[in-house]
Amino acid sequence: MYGRLQTREIAALVAILAFGCLLPYAAPEYFVYLGNSLMMYAILALGLDLLLGWSGQFAFAHIAFFGVGIYGTAILQQRYGLPFLVSMPISAAAAGMLGWLIAWPSTRLRSVYLALATYAFAECAQWVFRTWDSVTKGSDGLRISPTAIFGYVINSDQRAFPVVAILLCLVVLSLQYLTKSKLGRHLCAIRDSEHVAAASGIDVRQVKITAFTLSAVYAGIAGGVYVLFQSFVNPDVLGASQLVLVLTMVVVGGSGSLIGVTLGVVVVGLLPEVLRLAPSTLLVWQEFVYGLILVLVVMFMPRGLWGVMNKWFAPKPAMALNASTKTDGDTVDAQEVGR
């Protein structure tokens, strides 16, 4: 652990918790549902960013582990009557195990090859979910029955909301510790240069495998969250478009930063809602506008929205370049090592 949690990082956690306890009573049902799915996407995107932004591994298998989390939690609950607090960790662990298995061959690959291999794995997983009728009910979809935690029955979005908020808090807290830990530093070093990382005594392969596994666990947790507030799952949820959505959130917000990714989740997640307000004659442009926004963001905001905001608020212009690795003055900046 290098450096303590800063006040604003703790404030973020408190804000999520307060938001989670108060919003369900103040907002209409639809907003609560939207909030739930945004928080689920936040867990998913933060987990993906652990690989993409922190360790520089361009891996696409995330959505498969999300599927393992969903189906694992739902099936353990329905077939074996396990409570959520048992079934969710088991599925997250299963997703982690699968991630670990995938990491062994994947860590031999780099850049494009890694991206294509993991993407292919995600597609294969979707195919398994679709064809394994006896377990997943195939493309007809699986109905998810309401669950309960210590007698607290979760049968509506309102009741699910605080639980989802608490889970998101735990995820954010763990990531805040993780990114400040030795492992987090190792990840940044590998992202900036594998050669230098290896020469500095970092076991590159082992660290990559750990990152893969952890990222899969987070995806599994996101799957558990899905089960909490949704009542139906179908393999179509686990397709490439979903993956692109999460990737967009990470890139638009600003990868390699917890706040940036969260910002991206909120902005990209609310984008369809905003576009829906447009007059219906313009509705056909929706897909085009979505693509245009993606292209413009990578063209003009290389560090995402958060990078732009940092540039505005930073006292020195030089800060903006290093926005992704905020470090304390007295410790070694991993990015500097990489150069």
Place this chain on the structure above:
Amino acid sequence: MLFLLPQAIASGIVTGCVYALIALAIVIVFKSTDVVNFAGGELVMIGAYIGLLCIVYFGARYDVMVVVVLAAMILIGCLFQRITLEKITGRRFSASVDLVPLVVATIGFSYMLKGIVRIFPYTEEVRRLPPLVSGAPIFIGPVILQWQDVAILVATMLVMGLLTYFFQFSESGKALRATSQNPRAAALSGIPVARMRMLAWALASAISGLAGILLAPKLLMTPDMGGVVMLAFAAAIVGGFTSLPGAVVGGIVIGIVQNVIGVLMTPQAISVTPFFIIMVVLVLRPQGLFGDIIALKKV
């Protein structure tokens, strides 16, 4: 079942040729600009729709249509490279390739192309492009070939021949190869790198557009037909991802394997075949059949 095998292999070779064309486009772009073109399938789709527009709306002749499609595709490819990708590659501050923004840009581009086609209500129905050549099918032993299949085979061989000539003998082709091997050294020896990258995109888009025209009469036309790009990715991976002959061989292999699996196993397995092949090849032999050994770029 076995009596279907020769026909399956023959149609596999034909569809494989189309995959090979798309794979060639992807490999050319990757080799010369380090971009993995996830919009490759949408380029095929837009080529087919431009062809449809020419024939149905303007009533153009087929040869005029082919020329218009190729010109439009070259324009689209050049503009995308010049406006978007050049901007992203231009700010690279280290030796490492900034893969993520480039890939996200092509994904965004693919959504834009799909979105443009969806704007027209005309594309909501499934359309079909008339074949390039029609006539009574040809019987060769147990195999039946349509004239369109013959056209595809001929067109693929023509493209391969032209590409070989271009890369081996022409000056721009050699300059393009130099650019892909070492952009900095190429720039120092007076090769206009930015223009060479545009040339690569122009070539790739034109080949994709051609593949679109050839594929559209065989396949149902929808704005989602770009999904065919995964088969091309599989073909490129089998061929090693950096080798042009590899892409062609890979395309034909994928076409045959896909059809044979459809005949011998369940048709359900067809959709997952390319992904399975990508995974197996990358795990067991990452350099594919013809690719170079993948080396980590130095700091």
